[in-house]
Amino acid sequence: MTLLEVDNLVKHFPVRGGLLSRVVGRVHAVNGVSFQVPRGETLGIVGESGCGKSTLGKVLLRLLEPTSGRIVFDQQDLTQLSYRQLRPFRSRAQIVFQDPNSSLNPRLTVAAMLREVIRFHRIVPLGQTDEYIRQLLGKVGMPADAQGKYPHEFSGGQRQRLGIARALAVKPEFIVADEPVSALDVSIQAQVLNLLMDLKEEFSLTLLFISHDLKVIAHFCDRVLVMYLGYVVEELPCLDIQRDARHPYTQALLAANPINDPDERRELRVLEGEVPSPYNPPAGCPFVTRCPLVMDRCHQEMPPLETRAPGHRVACWALDPPRPGMG
């Protein structure tokens, strides 16, 4: 069953300049993205900086207002709701941010921070709040005496556990995790990933996992959207991503990833050039400036995201056209 359905979502940021701060251009952060997330799935979003993955995550929760498009959560179009009407949704969908140092209020103790959300959304009766906080901290692997402490008294990994506890406090169904382990050390990353995996199981969560690290996504997610300059260029299952990836950008991401084997010291297949600015994107396919398979048509028209296999969509002119009957 589909929990979240996104249809042709667009987010442009105006760029102001000049003496009168007129709008002089637009940054095309998210360009007509459509996808579905079935209940219970972990969907990954991968891409390099500036590809729009974090903007997409925030727009989905209406932490940023979409420019156009529809976001349907459990059969309700979020884009039509007022802020007041959104409140019930806020307790059903939460976000975990990348940097737990800036996303936790340094002036609130752990208990005060959690109490605030729990009371606002009336998650448990007033008298049970303290007991609920104790349970919650236990669930994310924090000691009970953490309650009276302030965020600065914890290590980075522990702070990220607190960020997860805060998201979990409202008993959500859906969590957007925006680079939840990128700021953490390698040995701590695995702890936090395992925690997310366990919590997902225990609370039947649906997860949207945003990361620049294809290794983490491939391991952790069921499916992944690969984004480039605001477009989804490929959507595919993660089980055997190295075998299945078709889009030249996805393949380049895989090839550029330094693997932990000194025997396989391949000539890192290097993508020339850099990501163009989303302020002034190329016409046609956004990947034309770096693509090894580029053809004339790529400069003129953006290829559509076409279904090539069940659950596998690719936007590329250079691949053979999909067989009829697929999708």
Add this chain to the structure above:
Amino acid sequence: MDQPQPILSVRHLSTCFRTDRGVVTAVDDVSFDLFPGESLGIVGESGCGKSVTSKSIMRLLPEHLSFLRPESQILFDGMNLARADERTMREVRGNRIAMIFQEPMTALNPVFTIGWQLDEALKYHTSLGREGRRQRTIEMLRLVEIPNPEKRIREFPHQLSGGMRQRVLIAMALCCEPEILIADEPTTALDVTIQAQILRLMENLKQRLGTAIVMITHNLGVIAQTCDRVIVMYAGRIVESAPVKQLFHQPRHPYTKALLESIPRMNPGDHGQRLPSIEGIVPSLYDLPPGCRFADRCPRRQPSCVEAEPELEPVDSASLVRCFFPWE
């Protein structure tokens, strides 16, 4: 057969910081050799002392906050840099040992052009005339594969992308043909496709110029792809030192092994499985245990591990490990 002579020998390097809570030893009795033309990796997590090691070698740490213990030696071309005065260090820094940093935006001066900043290094360290320096600047930018170097030298750092800035820093570091290049997390701030470009560039330059490289990173993949020999640090100590193939195929220290296992491998068989993780956290440098610093997180811990700290000892001809019960 002649043993090759190391170009840099670090002996018993201990770097301490004076803090409000007392003196902490961020790098504790670190010794290693760097040979000509070699790539040496130093890997570890935040706070393990890898960056402090490199800044100690360059003597870039603030003197009012930090000091090297008296037994520390940094031997380079007959000099002990641990004792060298500022004038000697200025001759060495940039000219003979160069360094590139993680964040290229803060390492470049925002108010001067790229060309001016490269020119400054050449002015100080070479006897080239104005036109000669300009030629050399353009040649260096071309060497690091910056398109249109004649135009780029008139641009400011903010006009360049992150990858381009890191190329400029590499050009700046290499313009005096140093014998040693210390790269402190050179690709950590970059996207993975740009990281691949920079790593390839460094590899090509090493082949061409024969520069010895010290590669400091937390990314084991980068180490596997670029280094000849690896030092693993944990809480200020070297815990293992080995040739790169040996380290990845047969890690001896339980920390090294656990670290390698905790990284997802994109192997369909492991998909969606729990990752082997290292429980607990790194001990605080203010409150180090008397025994092995990894003991409370170690799967192979024995009672003796918490009583005394193991020495860094050879396990075979090429590797050293600091563990009473290393993996075979």
